[in-house]
Amino acid sequence: MHRRHLIKAFVAQGACLICAGAARATSAHWGYAGQVGPKHWAELDGKNFVCSGGTQQSPIDITKTVKADIPRIAIGWHKAIGKMVNNGHTIQINMPEGSKLTRGDRIYELIQFHFHAPSEHHVAGKSFPMEAHFVHKDTTSENLGVLGVFLTPGATNASFADLAAVFPPQPGAEMAVEVDPRGLLPASLSYWTYEGSLTTPPCTENVEWMLAKQPVEVDATHIDRFASLYPQNARPIRSANRRFILGFD
Numbered sequence: 001m002h003r004r005h006l007i008k009a010f011v012a013q014g015a016c017l018i019c020a021g022a023a024r025a026t027s028a029h030w031g032y033a034g035q036v037g038p039k040h041w042a043e044l045d046g047k048n049f050v051c052s053g054g055t056q057q058s059p060i061d062i063t064k065t066v067k068a069d070i071p072r073i074a075i076g077w078h079k080a081i082g083k084m085v086n087n088g089h090t091i092q093i094n095m096p097e098g099s100k101l102t103r104g105d106r107i108y109e110l111i112q113f114h115f116h117a118p119s120e121h122h123v124a125g126k127s128f129p130m131e132a133h134f135v136h137k138d139t140t141s142e143n144l145g146v147l148g149v150f151l152t153p154g155a156t157n158a159s160f161a162d163l164a165a166v167f168p169p170q171p172g173a174e175m176a177v178e179v180d181p182r183g184l185l186p187a188s189l190s191y192w193t194y195e196g197s198l199t200t201p202p203c204t205e206n207v208e209w210m211l212a213k214q215p216v217e218v219d220a221t222h223i224d225r226f227a228s229l230y231p232q233n234a235r236p237i238r239s240a241n242r243r244f245i246l247g248f249d
């Protein structure tokens with residue numbers, strides 16, 4: 001018994017050392033607390049400069065919105081075999097080609113979606129227990145289009161339940177999953193939009209944010225399941241500065 005514990009401890013330590021070495025060789029390790037937390041992201045790597053120096057950072061508090069005739073979102077996502085990864089920062093589902101989001105004359109390809117707890121964006125000063133980010137690449141530019149969906153405790157959501165049942169517990173673990181991301185959409189696709197950034201290093205300011213106004217209910221035990229792996233993976237609110245937040249009713 002003791003011997004087995006020792007071996008486990010040794011393996012864990014060995015894995016960590018390799019991890020730290022790899023992190024130093026590529027990009028600096030970052031996290032959500034302490035010396036690698038959001039306040040220090042810019043210091044960890046020169047590539048992260050805009051995390052501190054940028055003026056169009058995300059997330060923000062959705063307040064003082066401007067009514068505007070913004071284009072409706074059309075979802076062309078499909079059920080697919082994705083790859084669910086515990087990447088050390090969140091649980092992420094990488095999607096194969098073929099799922100698209102259309103907004104006016106822009107077409108975006110769904111690359112991956114992942115989760116934050118609590119929500120990164122706030123609405124009128126309040127956070128939600130979770131937020132899902134559906135990350136799309138604009139098919140004609142380097143811009144990203146990210147659709148954010150707030151998750152709140154309530155009725156069981158079958159799509160989220162299926163994922164929560166098999167969240168890979170260990171960082172680095174991955175598995176194939178059949179997933180229909182449409183199951184995580186609210187009934188209404190009414191949304192707010194603003195120009196922002198990635199909410200993780202390198203905080204690149206190339207994101208068209210679309211935030212669904214209507215939250216999606218998921219089983220509280222499934223929120224707890226995510227929070228048991230990632231109890232706090234939300235970047236603090238950034239200043240909106242002079243940006244407009246647009247929406248329609």
Ligand SMILES: [Zn+2]
Binds near residue numbers: 114116133
């Ligand atoms: Zn995110």
